[in-house]
Amino acid sequence: MLFIQYPKCTMCKRAKSWLDENKIDYTDRNIKEQNPTYDELKLWHEKSGLPLKKFFNTSGMLYKEMSLKDRLPSMSEEEQLKLLASDGMLVKRPLIITDDRVLTGFRPDEWAEALL
16 A cells, blocks of 8 residues: 655644554655656546546645646646646645555545545
């Protein structure tokens, strides 16, 4: 299982603690140091079944500075994936990637149902 997070993110810290408390093995990946690639994001999006917008960090400063709330609706899926792949700070975190699912953001109930 891959756990993608940003160490300074409060929600990521909570998620990491939750994983550790529940003794769940994972590979930790810092999204700032190793941003997901276009191909990874495309695969994860397809696997997740979620709208692509769920992969954007809509509360992040970069998202707001780039006025993406207004721009995303007119962008193609390919353009959105390329944008996500350009900077890890645009990607919703934490992310959990398993063989059969992708979880965006930390919601303990959803994680418990999926991982325990």
